[in-house]
Amino acid sequence: MRPIVLIGMMGSGKTTIGKKLAMDLNLSWVDTDLYIENTKHQSISSIFETQGESYFRDCETNALQQLINHPGVISTGGGIIVRQENRQLLTEHTLVIFLETEITTLIKRLDINNRPLLQNEIIETKLTSLYKARENFYRDCAHITVKTDHLTVAEVVEQIKNQM
Numbered sequence: 001m002r003p004i005v006l007i008g009m010m011g012s013g014k015t016t017i018g019k020k021l022a023m024d025l026n027l028s029w030v031d032t033d034l035y036i037e038n039t040k041h042q043s044i045s046s047i048f049e050t051q052g053e054s055y056f057r058d059c060e061t062n063a064l065q066q067l068i069n070h071p072g073v074i075s076t077g078g079g080i081i082v083r084q085e086n087r088q089l090l091t092e093h094t095l096v097i098f099l100e101t102e103i104t105t106l107i108k109r110l111d112i113n114n115r116p117l118l119q120n121e122i123i124e125t126k127l128t129s130l131y132k133a134r135e136n137f138y139r140d141c142a143h144i145t146v147k148t149d150h151l152t153v154a155e156v157v158e159q160i161k162n163q164m
């Protein structure tokens with residue numbers, strides 16, 4: 001089977017939904033951010049702070065390349081679709097699920113402490129500009145899209161399973 005990959009903005013639920021989907025399907029679950037933290041022995045925030053975003057994106061591409069054949073569910077960081085090579089890998093080798101979520105919902109769900117891109121920013125403005133720059137990439141990559149705003153975690157997982 002192709003790996004199932006969850007994409008979407010920070011706060012769209014990629015981690016929570018990825019874990020539950022994997023459990024329901026009896027598959028294992030991995031996460032590109034966790035892979036980076038475990039292999040670099042450094043938190044994502046610390047990587048951004050000390051080595052910068054461009055280095056983080058290199059780590060993220062490498063993580064995706066390492067995990068691309070994982071026979072299970074892969075949750076990703078919100079910016080995984082920014083690089084063309086990542087988008088190509090995702091669409092060609094995996095089943096991509098876009099968790100589409102409105103900015104107002106993201107704001108309600110987000111713990112901004114672990115989100116380096118949201119530090120010292122007006123959150124709504126920053127999320128809106130990130131989403132504007134990324135929306136087409138999410139849509140271009142997605143094989144399945146689920147709107148998460150008014151659904152519980154279990155309902156999102158059911159919708160994904162029904163569309164697979």
Ligand code: S3P
Nearest residue numbers: 009010011033077078079115116
């Ligand atoms: C990022 C999202 C984060 C993490 C990093 C950058 C982004 O992951 O990869 O802080 O560019 O949107 P989550 O989407 O899991 O918060």
